[in-house]
Amino acid sequence: MGGVGFLEFFMRKGAHFAMYALLGLFVDRAFRSFAKSHCFAWSFIFVFLYAISDEFHQFITGGCTPLYQDVMIDTAEGITGILMQILMKRRA
Numbered sequence: 001m002g003g004v005g006f007l008e009f010f011m012r013k014g015a016h017f018a019m020y021a022l023l024g025l026f027v028d029r030a031f032r033s034f035a036k037s038h039c040f041a042w043s044f045i046f047v048f049l050y051a052i053s054d055e056f057h058q059f060i061t062g063g064c065t066p067l068y069q070d071v072m073i074d075t076a077e078g079i080t081g082i083l084m085q086i087l088m089k090r091r092a
Contacts, residue, residue, distance in 0.1 A: 017077050023047060024081025032089070040082060047078030 028043040035042075051074035058064035 016074075017080075020047070020051075020074050020077035021081035021084065023050065024078035025085045026081075027078075028082045028085040032085075040086070043082045044075070044079065047082070048075045051075050051078070 024043060024047050027046050028039055031039040031042050031046075048071070051071045054074065055066040055068070055071050059066040
């Protein structure tokens with residue numbers, strides 16, 4: 001893999017983490033603008049279903065391997081964003 005391959009892997013995983021965290025953050029923010037209760041649960045469900053749809057897309061796309069572990073990792077990344085939104089809201 002080498003140094004360049006490792007750097008590319010690290011950058012791709014970092015970008016993936018950031019995108020799912022932002023998804024969780026923005027989805028939670030959107031739910032909180034419309035409803036005041038159960039926002040965490042709805043945001044969690046949305047991110048989880050999006051992660052499943054992403055893996056399904058990989059399933060129907062050639063050359064990609066769908067993994068249930070990726071769904072769990074993506075959901076955890078989304079939860080990070082949701083928690084960031086909650087913390088920012090409490091500080092304000």
